[in-house]
Amino acid sequence: MKKQSVINxxxxxxxxxxxxxxxxxxxxxxxxxxSGDSAISEYLMDIISTxxxxxxxxxxxxxxxxxxxxxxxKPLLLPEEIKxxxxxxxxxxxxxxxxxxxxxxxxxxxxxxxxxxQIARLLERDLxxxxxxxxxxxxLGQTAKNISMMFDEINRVQAHRVVVLFDEIDSIVLDRINNxxxxxxxxxxxxFLRELDALNSDIVIIATTNLIKSFDKALxxxxxxxxxxxxxxKKDLIEIADYILQSNLxxxxxxxxxxxxxxxxxxxxxxIPYPGDLLQVIKTAIAFADSENEFDYLRRxxxxxxGGSKDLNIQNLQAQGYTTREIEILTKIPKSSxxxxxxx
Numbered sequence: 635m636k637k638q639s640v641i642n643x644x645x646x647x648x649x650x651x652x653x654x655x656x657x658x659x660x661x662x663x664x665x666x667x668x669s670g671d672s673a674i675s676e677y678l679m680d681i682i683s684t685x686x687x688x689x690x691x692x693x694x695x696x697x698x699x700x701x702x703x704x705x706x707x708k709p710l711l712l713p714e715e716i717k718x719x720x721x722x723x724x725x726x727x728x729x730x731x732x733x734x735x736x737x738x739x740x741x742x743x744x745x746x747x748x749x750x751x752q753i754a755r756l757l758e759r760d761l762x763x764x765x766x767x768x769x770x771x772x773x774l775g776q777t778a779k780n781i782s783m784m785f786d787e788i789n790r791v792q793a794h795r796v797v798v799l800f801d802e803i804d805s806i807v808l809d810r811i812n813n814x815x816x817x818x819x820x821x822x823x824x825x826f827l828r829e830l831d832a833l834n835s836d837i838v839i840i841a842t843t844n845l846i847k848s849f850d851k852a853l854x855x856x857x858x859x860x861x862x863x864x865x866x867x868k869k870d871l872i873e874i875a876d877y878i879l880q881s882n883l884x885x886x887x888x889x890x891x892x893x894x895x896x897x898x899x900x901x902x903x904x905x906i907p908y909p910g911d912l913l914q915v916i917k918t919a920i921a922f923a924d925s926e927n928e929f930d931y932l933r934r935x936x937x938x939x940x941g942g943s944k945d946l947n948i949q950n951l952q953a954q955g956y957t958t959r960e961i962e963i964l965t966k967i968p969k970s971s972x973x974x975x976x977x978x
Contacts (some may be wrong), residue, residue, distance in 0.1 A: 636665075641910065655925045688929075694760070699768050699784035700791075703751070703761045703799070712745050712907045713870040717928070719861050720749050724756045727838055733849055734888025735830070735839045735859045739802075739846040740863025745840040747801055749863075753840065754797040763799040766806050774870065778825040781806070785829035793836035800841035807853055826891050830856050871906040872897060888925035895932055895960050899902045902954045903939050915939065936964050 639662050642733070663678035678697070709719065738746040740873035755763035756885055769780045788798055800806075807823055833839070841944045843849070844945035854860065876893070883891055907915060915938050923931035937944055946965045958976070962969045 650709035660912035697787050700762045700787050701765060701767055703763050705751050705755045705761060711874045713866055715865055716863055721863050727757060729915050735857045737857040737860045738842045740864060741844055741908055745865050746911055750840045751797050753759055760796045762796050762797060763801055769806055777935040778821045781825045782829055789834055793834055804843045804845040858912045872900050875900055875912055882917055882920045886920050888928060889923060889931055890928040892929055899936050933964050948975055952976055
């Protein structure tokens with residue numbers, strides 16, 4: 635691009651001469667096309683063809699630090715209290731109430747990331763996620779520079795068309811890669827805060843973390859709202875487990891439901907896994923179950939929730955309130971043998 639073109643762009647921008655500005659961009663696009671760089675040419679023409687300058691959706695692939703995530707229609711398995719907060723974010727953004735920077739925190743598997751997917755879907759926006767692996771660089775000072783370039787990419791998108799996800803934001807603001815260089819940590823965090831402050835205030839940013847206690851208060855103050863996902867009661871988890879069980883049993887052949895035993899296993903569990911892990915445990919138990927044993931998935935489910943040991947003590951099972959029939963299911967020991975051993 636010629637020096638005169640740069641001068642003209644600045645001049646026309648300062649003069650607010652929109653027509654001349656667009657004409658100059660068109661000339662620059664023509665030069666790129668003639669030199670063989672048709673992608674940049676098309677990109678520039680797409681920008682000036684709209685009232686508001688923005689990056690067209692198909693150009694996301696040219697970003698270095700952002701990538702588009704495909705959304706799904708999977709049901710959101712959340713307690714009502716958290717689900718209400720998620721829907722509250724959607725309402726606040728739609729009503730332009732200034733809730734544009736959101737932090738979701740909680741243990742792994744609590745549904746933070748999946749909630750962001752659903753927020754973007756309900757807002758009918760593209761979801762862009764930050765590639766932190768591209769940001770972090772061992773070269774002194776380079777990570778901070780990369781962060782600035784990443785925010786430059788974010789500022790180039792049209793605010794009302796996207797949601798930007800900082801998934802596991804702690805991987806950059808806590809800067810584990812350079813934790814032996816406190817000056818570098820400070821440089822990275824300071825750059826992040828400065829760029830976040832300068833960001834287009836209309837862009838919706840949602841960050842997730844499971845390490846909120848390690849965050850600097852200065853960073854927490856940058857968010858318009860902070861929502862906890864560590865609000866699952868045992869009742870919530872059992873209800874979610876019921877849904878997961880039913881939806882997966884419907885796909886299996888030769889297996890039958892025993893909701894009473896299923897609930898007993900869950901109620902006897904000291905710590906029921908959060909939905910992400912719970913889904914995996916139930917799916918695996920059903921997938922690996924012996925199709926000729928209609929309740930084998932319950933045995934596998936019990937074993938996985940109790941440390942993976944297949945050496946089950948029937949006296950302990952009885953003490954937990956399991957019936958002779960239920961012990962037979964969980965241990966594969968015939969009821970008659972279970973009865974004899976319990977009488978001894």
